[in-house]
Amino acid sequence: MGADQAKANGPDLAAGVAFADLVDGKPLVGHAGDDAVFLVRQGQEVFAVGATCTHYGGPLGEGAVAGGTVRCPWHHACFDLRTGEAERAPALNPIACYDVVRIGDRVRVGDKRAPAAAHAGVASPAVLIVGAGAAGHAAAEMLRREGHQGTIVLCGADTDAPYDRPNLSKDYLAGSAPEEWIPLRPPEFYAEHRIELHLGAGARVTTLDTGARTATLADGRKLSWSALLLAPGAQAIPLDVPGGERAHVHTLRTLADSRAIIARAASARRAVVVGASFIAMEAAAALRARKIDVAVVAPEATPFERVLGAEVGAFLRDVHEAHGVTFHLGQTVKSIGDKSVELSGGARLDADLVLTGIGVRPVTALAEAAGLAVDRGITVDERLQTSVPGVYAAGDAARYPDPISGQKVRIEHWVVAQRMGQTVARNILGQHQRFSSAPFFWSVHYDVTLSYVGHAERWDRVDIHGTLADRDCTIAYRADDRTLAVATIGRDMASLSAESAFEKGDQAALRAFGRQR
Ligand SMILES: Cc1cc2nc3c(=O)[nH]c(=O)nc-3n(C[C@H](O)[C@H](O)[C@H](O)COP(=O)(O)OP(=O)(O)OC[C@H]3O[C@@H](n4cnc5c(N)ncnc54)[C@H](O)[C@@H]3O)c2cc1C
Numbered sequence: 001m002g003a004d005q006a007k008a009n010g011p012d013l014a015a016g017v018a019f020a021d022l023v024d025g026k027p028l029v030g031h032a033g034d035d036a037v038f039l040v041r042q043g044q045e046v047f048a049v050g051a052t053c054t055h056y057g058g059p060l061g062e063g064a065v066a067g068g069t070v071r072c073p074w075h076h077a078c079f080d081l082r083t084g085e086a087e088r089a090p091a092l093n094p095i096a097c098y099d100v101v102r103i104g105d106r107v108r109v110g111d112k113r114a115p116a117a118a119h120a121g122v123a124s125p126a127v128l129i130v131g132a133g134a135a136g137h138a139a140a141e142m143l144r145r146e147g148h149q150g151t152i153v154l155c156g157a158d159t160d161a162p163y164d165r166p167n168l169s170k171d172y173l174a175g176s177a178p179e180e181w182i183p184l185r186p187p188e189f190y191a192e193h194r195i196e197l198h199l200g201a202g203a204r205v206t207t208l209d210t211g212a213r214t215a216t217l218a219d220g221r222k223l224s225w226s227a228l229l230l231a232p233g234a235q236a237i238p239l240d241v242p243g244g245e246r247a248h249v250h251t252l253r254t255l256a257d258s259r260a261i262i263a264r265a266a267s268a269r270r271a272v273v274v275g276a277s278f279i280a281m282e283a284a285a286a287l288r289a290r291k292i293d294v295a296v297v298a299p300e301a302t303p304f305e306r307v308l309g310a311e312v313g314a315f316l317r318d319v320h321e322a323h324g325v326t327f328h329l330g331q332t333v334k335s336i337g338d339k340s341v342e343l344s345g346g347a348r349l350d351a352d353l354v355l356t357g358i359g360v361r362p363v364t365a366l367a368e369a370a371g372l373a374v375d376r377g378i379t380v381d382e383r384l385q386t387s388v389p390g391v392y393a394a395g396d397a398a399r400y401p402d403p404i405s406g407q408k409v410r411i412e413h414w415v416v417a418q419r420m421g422q423t424v425a426r427n428i429l430g431q432h433q434r435f436s437s438a439p440f441f442w443s444v445h446y447d448v449t450l451s452y453v454g455h456a457e458r459w460d461r462v463d464i465h466g467t468l469a470d471r472d473c474t475i476a477y478r479a480d481d482r483t484l485a486v487a488t489i490g491r492d493m494a495s496l497s498a499e500s501a502f503e504k505g506d507q508a509a510l511r512a513f514g515r516q517r
């Protein structure tokens with residue numbers, strides 16, 4: 001997944017440093033031999049771990065250390081400092097752990113430890129997972145890491161094995177991420193971990209019988225389960241206009257979609273992107289990287305306005321305009337011809353590629369037909385169990401009670417889906433965990449990366465600390481003086497602090513975010 005090893009520079013930590021030079025909770029980054037390592041003190045205890053995040057290679061030495069863990073500044077993966085285990089997504093692999101040798105007033109990094117042994121075996125039920133995306137894959141892996149001994153069957157209607165979906169609108173589409181970064185695991189991983197992976201149209205689960213605990217697949221196979229996870233995700237909404245079915249009109253949800261757009265982009269000169277939210281605008285940036293003219297058409301006055309507000313939206317529009325994107329806002333698409341797109345205002349835009357990003361719908365029909373409670377998503381409780389015991393749901397399709405906002409929410413973020421899958425795995429094994437992660441996502445537009453923690457569907461005030469133009473700011477979304485969400489640009493530590501404050505329910509701490517304009 002492109003996790004480059006951080007350069008092993010800085011002090012030689014194998015030679016040692018004075019204990020007094022270690023500041024509590026502040027990593028000291030250096031190296032031990034060729035390995036980038038950091039030492040960090042928590043009270044009297046000192047830890048030595050690998051300094052490179054196993055997700056995309058983020059600098060863990062610049063992350064947040066608390067409670068025996070370190071959180072990555074880039075996309076908030078969390079690692080246990082004692083074992084190196086990746087406790088929370090998006091990282092899936094552990095970081096290295098080293099012995100810490102303390103002699104007198106000096107500490108040094110000793111030998112690299114053997115990877116932590118898998119947890120002791122847990123006699124556990126046969127698990128069926130419907131959907132081999134973010135949530136389904138993360139659940140399957142976590143079941144094995146937690147010692148599950150029973151069978152795991154992972155059914156995915158997609159033809160590709162689980163892959164890094166967020167990359168499909170970013171580096172992969174832009175042509176700067178090679179194909180080998182995209183699978184979450186190599187093919188042999190599934191057999192090695194005894195995860196039965198069934199893929200393709202035949203593996204689509206078509207009916208569920210929750211009484212008999214059986215599922216039927218499209219190819220007629222019947223599977224039984226003791227515990228079931230529904231993680232079918234969401235589907236892109238197609239653009240319902242004359243010409244919307246033409247071959248050069250694409251949606252972007254799957255790896256096959258991204259490949260089809262790349263193939264079309266090879267001969268395309270002008271693209272129309274319909275929609276102005278995250279996936280559409282990331283795709284616009286990727287197409288610009290391929291030197292294709294891009295025009296964006298959307299009904300709103302400002303891109304991203306619904307999620308980020310008008311000021312941040314206007315800033316991101318300027319960023320895209322500076323990269324050559326043109327906008328046709330306050331308009332919709334009337335029809336799509338062979339070589340052009342007609343807008344509601346009457347204008348006609350040349351286009352040999354049309355990419356629509358107008359939103360997604362949660363996949364709930366299977367759950368609904370099986371008699372599960374569905375309310376704009378599959379309804380789950382705080383432990384992510386549906387209305388039927390032993391049946392769980394996670395990811396884009398699930399609506400869960402969010403302890404932070406006190407509301408039932410359905411979130412469409414990669415990290416949330418993975419963490420929900422991980423929580424379901426632990427609950428299948430009887431751990432009774434509440435799902436309490438703060439929602440988090442990131443989005444990339446050229447050299448601007450935005451991180452967002454929390455969930456604000458409506459707000460009455462947006463406070464900004466720092467400046468958007470400098471790409472260095474914290475943006476707080478508030479209602480009735482409660483902070484609902486915090487977005488940051490160029491301030492990864494603030495994003496990590498906000499995540500921690502949300503998870504502690506610390507509204508007093510959150511009040512400081514975005515203040516002192
Ligand atoms: C292009 C793109 C870019 C994105 N970028 C970001 C980002 O930068 N940051 C972020 O936080 N989020 C991002 N997201 C959102 C993120 O990818 C989703 O929130 C996440 O993938 C949801 O995970 P999931 O497991 O619920 O569903 P999915 O990952 O969609 O997986 C669901 C799987 O279930 C399968 N399925 C459905 N029904 C059945 C059935 N009946 N039987 C068998 N299989 C079935 C589907 O084929 C699919 O493979 C992006 C999404 C897209 C499409």
Ligand code: FES
Nearest residue numbers: 053055056058072
């Ligand atoms: S690089 Fe660390 S979480 Fe992504």
